[in-house]
Amino acid sequence: MNVSLDAGRLAGGRLYQRVAEQLAAIISEGEYSPGSRLPAERKLAERFEVSRPTIREAIIALELAGFVEVRGGSGVYICDGESDKLASTNLDVGPFDILEARILFEGEAAELAAKKITEQELAEVREALEDMVTENEGEPICEKADERFHMLIARATKNDAIVSVCSHLWALRNSSPVSARILEKVRQAGSKPRIEEHHAILEALEARDGAGARAAMREHLTRVIQQLLDATEAEAVEEARRAVMHNRERFNLIG
Known part of the structure; x- marks a missing residue:
């Protein structure tokens, strides 16, 4: 068949x-x-x-x-x-589709935010990053600070439509049972929100570097895709390596 x-x-x-x-x-x-x-x-x-x-x-x-x-x-x-x-079963939008959308929208949001973000907003983003470090040390891992970090950047664009889209994408991520199961596998594999990648985003925002902030956000979310691919691989280790290389092409298509 x-x-x-x-x-x-x-x-x-x-x-x-x-x-x-x-x-x-x-x-x-x-x-x-x-x-x-x-x-x-x-x-x-x-x-x-x-x-x-x-x-x-x-x-x-x-x-x-x-x-x-x-x-x-x-x-x-x-x-x-x-x-x-x-x-x-309450099937919802899959996590890879959500992440592709986040690469598009949050990348552009970071670029716009770099031009408009205030010192007070930068301080809030720094605080969210510090909270993320603390959360990473706890068990089970809580990702509230991670979400807050990203949503603070969306709000710094001063564009309600962008905030609405980013908020909706996070809501999809948090409510989908398929996404929840895959994220559970990621956590079981020992993966945590990557502090250094978020720090690179923050540094670009502090420098008011729009292109740098966009690139750092897209690089971060592309690596999240990599985490999901690694954690959900159900075949042998060598097959996992081949699968990652094969599927990476899909996510490099976004220019």
């Missing part, structure tokens, strides 16, 4: 959700029996004609619905699941 997900068919739904539904149907039809291993990520991406980050999001959705079990370093194995469970 070959599956081609063209633009017309995808217009009514989110890409990873459509892939998850197709995979759930295939599993329910018995193509893969309980206890068997799903094909490699690369093979699934080729079969469904989508990127490997989309496959990962779909697999996380299936994991939440009880269709599959992800075993780190081994693969993805079929469990006993039913399609109505997937239909009732």
Whole structure:
């Protein structure tokens, strides 16, 4: 059974959700029996004609619905699941789509903020960064300071539309069960908000360097994508390296 997900068919739904539904149907039809291993990520991406980050999001959705079990370093194995469970799962915008949008909007927001930010606002951004250092030392890791850091920069643009968009993207990130599961995997892998990357953003803002602030923000969020790719890799270590190199091309397309 070959599956081609063209633009017309995808217009009514989110890409990873459509892939998850197709995979759930295939599993329910018995193509893969309980206890068997799903094909490699690369093979699934080729079969469904989508990127490997989309496959990962779909697999996380299936994991939440009880269709599959992800075993780190081994693969993805079929469990006993039913399609109505997937239909009732509150699937939302996937984390890779959210991060692509954040690269676009928060990068431009940082550039504009560098031109308009006040000394008082800079002090608040510094304080958020200091709080982020403290939060990174705690267990479990809280990311309130991380969100505050980014939203302070959005507000420094003095543009309510930009603030609204950035706030909405953070709300999507925080409410999506698929995003929450992937972030949980990131934390389990020991990854934390990267202080040095946030510090580079702050330094560019302090220098009123718009281009530098934009570049630093985009570099930071691109590295977050890298973290997600690493943490959600369900295949062997060598396959993980190949997957990262393959998928990096997708996120370098944004000029």
